[in-house]
Amino acid sequence: MNRYVVWKSNEPAFARRDGTRHERMEFLNWRGKLVNLSRINKILVVQPKPFGDVLLTSAYLPALRRRFPRARIDFFVAKPYDRMVYKHPALDNVLAANMRSGKWYVLDRLVSFWMVFKRHYDLVIDQNASTTSSQIVALSGARYRLGYSSGQSAMFSNIKAEYGPTKYNAAKRYDMLKPFGIEEEPVQLFFYISEQEQAFADGWIRANGLSGKKIALYSPGTTYHYKAWKTDCFAELADRVAQGTNLATVLIWGPNERHYAETMAGYMKTPAFILPRLTLGQAGALLKRATFLFCNDGGLYHLAVATKTPTLGFFGSVEIIAWSAQGFVPTHFHLNNPNYKLEPERHFGFTAADALDRFKQIAPNFGIQVKDV
Secondary structure, eight states: OOSEEEEEOSOOOEEOTTSOEEOOOEEEEETTEEEEGGGOOEEEEEOOOOHHHHHHHGGGHHHHHHHSTTSEEEEEEETTGGGGGTTOTTOSEEEEEOOOOGGGHHHHHHHHHHHHHTTOOSEEEESSOSHHHHHHHHTSOOSEEEEESSSGGGGGOSEEEOOOOOOOHHHHGGGGGGGGTOOOOOOOOOOOOOHHHHHHHHHHHHHTTOTTOEEEEEEOOOSSGGGOOOHHHHHHHHHHHHHHSSEEEEEOOOTTOHHHHHHHHHHOSSOOEEOOOOOHHHHHHHHHHOSEEEEESSHHHHHHHHHTOOEEEEOOSSOHHHHOOBTTBTTEEEEOOTTOOOOTTOOTTOOHHHHHHHHHHHGGGGTOOOOOO
16 A cells, blocks of 8 residues: 555645735645645755765656656755756756864754754755765654654654665665655756866867867766776777777876876877866866766766766776666666675676677667777
């Protein structure tokens, strides 16, 4: 039996004498307790960090907006992760808080608690289910506190969602909204790119003689070393793609990842361009201009969902069903060996030739012709 039942009262909407409108009341029956949805006028989604999780959580914001079209919807996030929801069209405001460690820890937490409490939210959603997010929800003063039925947030939530089956993380986050009758929708992510960031990408492409050429982006780095496919494998793949297509090779890297790109370029026999240090917006602008992206399991893989860049991700010893967008968005694919066990060599159980074969299967979907080399 579905424990979440949304129903409307029989009382029709009408206009008051003062010109305001009384809307038909709507209720959620949660385990026998009536939640007056019509009283939810201020909503806060809490997902402090990191970059990838903040972006993935934003997937359901348009659906939440359609469910509560008149409500104010805000998003609590730690700096600098607020960039992932900057100017999101489904949000009214982003509460970006400092979350520093050391001597600033207590002060930053107190400021965060007050930042939320003083806004008098009707509904606070603990999407992160962490110690930090649970504390924020517990001290929010909100009438309704939505969290999962198990884990750290369960103690402080008075409306509880159930974890559904494991699936791509952006889609799975819809589990949280099921108590309000919101069902999973096709995954779409939004990431704002400014005119200045667009101009930077165009300028770099022009300055390096790549105007009018198709670009294959390679991201051999990752935040976690065990998630990085071997750089010599990346190099061999890039050489073979360059020899078999008209794609120019460009290497992109994130914070503390430049050595991956330099090492890969050193292995290569064909020309490769290494991008400079980029902001997230500049990276997004380059992704939009790329014909194809090859990368590891990481934030860039998910950012490419937002930019709709065709992508082949290389996955090692991770929960592939949770982190691959294959089957959820038409641009994204993965390669992994389910029998691979974590080891220092990080070959992931497949070769550059295997990766090229996978690319050959995908390439025609995006108008890319690959010759045998």
